[in-house]
Amino acid sequence: MASALYALAALVGGAAYLYRVxxxxxxPLLARNLLxxxxxxxxxxxxxxAAMLVSRLTGAALPFALKDTSILGALLGGTATALWLCRRYAVSFWSAADQGIPALPLAxxxxxxxxxxxGCCYGAPTASWLGLYLPDRAGNWLPRYPTQLLSAAANLLIFLALLAVERYGRPREGELTRLFFALFLLKRFGIExxxxxxxxxVLGPLNTTHLTCLAGLALxxxxxxxQRNP
Structure with a gap:
């Protein structure tokens, strides 16, 4: 089921992206470079x-803990690739990003x-009304925050917010993309x-994910x- 949903996310996201552009x-340029x-x-x-694998092979300790896979890392990699492609083809990054960005939170x-x-990305145990009886990756069932469902709902709200701003807010070039990143980073910061x-x-109650989100928001x-004061 999980693999089917991941595949559906990629298909829906790709279809929404191509529909918007x-x-x-x-x-032609955007479709050709989607892969x-x-x-x-x-x-x-x-x-x-990759960093943890290198650390194990070389015996060099990492200065801070990392996760083996990360949505934040995916956004970083995708953004870096988009910047490279836009520079290569002499295309405005903000214009290209604005056209496709709402498809991302939907996916x-x-x-x-x-x-x-x-069962990954599971929530901490809780006695609050939000708790659902859910397992962790080891199969331990407890009332937990349904963080996956909360993230899914928040991402859907971000998708709807972007569409509303695009239709009624008359955003300037790049504002839709920056709004996505701001909303997503705030959501990820809270869910953590x-x-x-x-x-x-690593810093009070904050871990590297929190600090990455704060750095992203500052950026x-x-x-x-x-962009407002060129």
């Missing part, structure tokens, strides 16, 4: 696992249902506090200021 003059974007996201998602929403079916597989804290804010 169907009337764009960039359609490069997927590959960049895949490589970025596995950066943590991520479905992908989190795959995480729920797989509820995760049962969260990394160890989004800085870029937004420079």
């Amino acid at each position: 169907r009337r764009s003059e960039l359609l 490069w974007l997927i590959l960049g996201g895949f490589l970025g998602a596995n950066l943590g696992g 991520l929403s479905i992908g989190r249902l795959g995480c729920f079916a797989r 506090f509820l995760r049962g597989d969260a990394l160890p804290a 989004v804010g800085a870029v937004s200021l420079t």
Whole structure:
């Protein structure tokens, strides 16, 4: 079931992306390079696992804990690939990103249902009304925060928010993409506090995922200021 949902997420996300750019003059370029974007996201998602493998092989300790796969890494890899492609073909990154970005939270929403079916990305035990009787990866069933379902719902809301802003807000070039990153990073920052597989804290209650989200939000804010005041 999990594999089917992950595949569905990729198919729906890809179809939504191509549907949105169907009337764009960039359609041939965007369609031709969609696989490069997927590959960049895949490589970025596995950066943590690659770093841990190198650490084990060389015996060199990592300065902080990492996860073997990461959505944040996938966004980093996909964004880096998009920047490279836009530079290569002399295309505005913001214009190209704005056209396809709403498809991303839609795909991520479905992908989190795959995480729920797989049992990964599980929540911490809780006695609150939010708790559902769910397992962790070891098969230990307890009332837990349904973090996969919360993430799926939040990603769907981000998707709807982007469509609403695009239709009624008249965003300037790049604002839709920056709004996605801001909303996603805020969502990921908050959900991390509820995760049962969260990394160890490195700065007060914050772990490397929290710090990565804060760094990303600072970058989004800085870029937004420079774009408003060129």
